[in-house]
Amino acid sequence: MNKRIVGISIISIGFILIIGIIYVIFFHDFTGPELNTGQSTAEKETTKEPVGQGEREVLPGKIKEVKNYEIKGQEKVSGEDIDKDDLKRMASSFAERFGSYSNHSNFDNIIDLKIFMSSQMQTWADDYIEELRKKISYSDIYYGITTKSVLQEIKKYDSDVGQAEILVKTQRRESTGARENATVYYEDILIVFVKERESWKVASADWK
DSSP states (O other), rough: HHHHHHHHHHHOOHHHHHHHHHHHHHHHOOOOOOOOOOOOOOHOOOOEEEEEEEEEEETTTTEEEEEEEOOOOOGEETTOOOOOOHHHHHHHHHHHTTOOEEEEEEHHEEEEEEEEBBBBHHHHHHHHHHHHHHHOOSSSOOOEEEEEEEEEEEEEEOOOOOOOOEEEEEEEEEESSSSEHHHHHEEEEEEEEEETTTTEEEEEEEOO
């Protein structure tokens, strides 16, 4: 009888030890209390919120502007950050693209620039392309004009009012048939900018 009691006791003790081991392995927190590094939860967080055409990254005590890209990889900055030199570069790139055309390009020189136009000029561009498509028939014979900006001159600049005028002097090469048989001439174009929703947009582009 005593042997039976001793056996049961040994089994019970063994069972309790097994339960203790399982608890230590699966439920005990070995990491200990979190060390206080002096950095609050708010300092660890980084949020983003929209700003105009881009977005800004909000860090504790610091705001960093994240900018988009302008024509030809130039940074597209907001109306508050842009200066006269930025506008001159924008006008130069716009004039080169706007003035480069071929009868095989399906008016891509205008369509691709719509994102940089004011809403009023976008409407003009749509109407202008529709009118040209009615008048011009497709031809296998190549005809094209390539435009290169030579000089930019500021005619008007008022950041507070949101108006600017840049005169771009260009060199243009006109080709019919063989592209190497080109006629070179010089022509000016006046690029007018306006601020629309705090971003500079091209309101008109007039060849002189």
